[in-house]
Amino acid sequence: MPPIRLWKPEDFRLDPSRPLYEQFVEQIRAMIARGELEPGTRLPSVREAASSLRVNPTTIMKTYQELERPGLIVTYRGQGTFVTEDEAAIGISRRELAREAVARLEETARSIGLTLDQLLALAREKE
Amino acid sequence: MPPIRLWKPEDFRLDPSRPLYEQFVEQIRAMIARGELEPGTRLPSVREAASSLRVNPTTIMKTYQELERPGLIVTYRGQGTFVTEDEAAIGISRRELAREAVARLEETARSIGLTLDQLLALAREKE
Amino acid sequence: MPPIRLWKPEDFRLDPSRPLYEQFVEQIRAMIARGELEPGTRLPSVREAASSLRVNPTTIMKTYQELERPGLIVTYRGQGTFVTEDEAAIGISRRELAREAVARLEETARSIGLTLDQLLALAREKE
Amino acid sequence: MPPIRLWKPEDFRLDPSRPLYEQFVEQIRAMIARGELEPGTRLPSVREAASSLRVNPTTIMKTYQELERPGLIVTYRGQGTFVTEDEAAIGISRRELAREAVARLEETARSIGLTLDQLLALAREKE
């Protein structure tokens, strides 16, 4: 259970016009999905993350709580927060991300009256 | 230039947790993109739309303003608001919609460490 | 959609040793389950509830967000928060409450080596 | 007074999101109530339990203290900790567990406006 290196602001791409916690959730979920954060890894403590990312601790707490709901991370009282070792949960999350993304694409295609292939072709047109 | 029939609440699928004007913009842009709203068609007036959709007039105003910016609709003072007759603008909008949608999908694939084909396959897995 | 009368501190039984938001969630969920808060009813605004209950607005916000997750209440941007009109969601919540309660009882019975009937009998013994 | 075999992590079902000592108390109380831990049995020492359960010693200490209060276990300085031989105390504990469990169920029923029988029926509904 190696402790992760501290996060730096550069580790996240933040759009100040959107909720920070939402972007942290998305990007940490992606780190877990692509295996950059391995099962069992200890995440930075709330306070560490808050200070290294120059953000309020409650913002990190909300982030962690959102990731805990679907079981991607687990909190051990007094010990810290860890990436789940339940690889099934991680797999489910990956599939969900994939499905939602594809569903959004299909919805866009449908809404402008195209098939998925037509939409892909249109997106690749020059100009 | 036939006046469009009044909109009814059922004409839009609204999620109260997101900005209403944003959803109106998206859905009207799609109506134009798929040709359901033809070039030159007169849109309901702000007041008409607001009352038939049971929505605040400022919400419709903001919607129309957003659609005017890319030139999808045009307002003639005293006469009303119309779908543009500039079909090039409509074509650009369609391509933009397609490109943004595909770009989002590719970004998701990249973020979880998959190629686009792998992501499509993952999304179609059973279970 | 009648506005509910303001809540007073006496409307809730609060145990200061447990999270307030958790107790608000439980008790409001029960009010909805037993029909005291009818579908479509407008809840007090976050600020109103906070001031009448002498509690911080963020505490009420967390309460409402927890109730929104299972779809028991719905937030309309800029308009307020309402009990859902989706009676199916309310029914599901009722059954869930019942099932969890019974499951807890059965778990207790099992853990001390009794059947449910034996446990009920034991609880009713005099002394 | 046979010494109990050492506890292993598998002997307890732990939810990291709740206080560990609380869960140990509950589960040891249940072991005593159902006779799995017989009167007079010697419990593992604090250090033994802490190391075999991979838990902080203070967690076990708090656990034993909580079990001593109602007289379910007794500590003889220098000799160790034992399940009480006072079978009346064990009986009282069993009844208390049963009563509290039933009281909780009745409270739930009341809070959602049902009788106990209605609640049991609702919990057993299909779907």
Added chain:
DNA sequence: GTGGTCTAGACCACA
């Protein structure tokens, strides 16, 4: 040390 809750107060977008 850890996370969890609550407060007070600011600022913003939306209707």
Added chain:
DNA sequence: GTGGTCTAGACCACC
């Protein structure tokens, strides 16, 4: 007016 986010700082229980 509404809810939503973020900050700063306090206090607590648990390990």
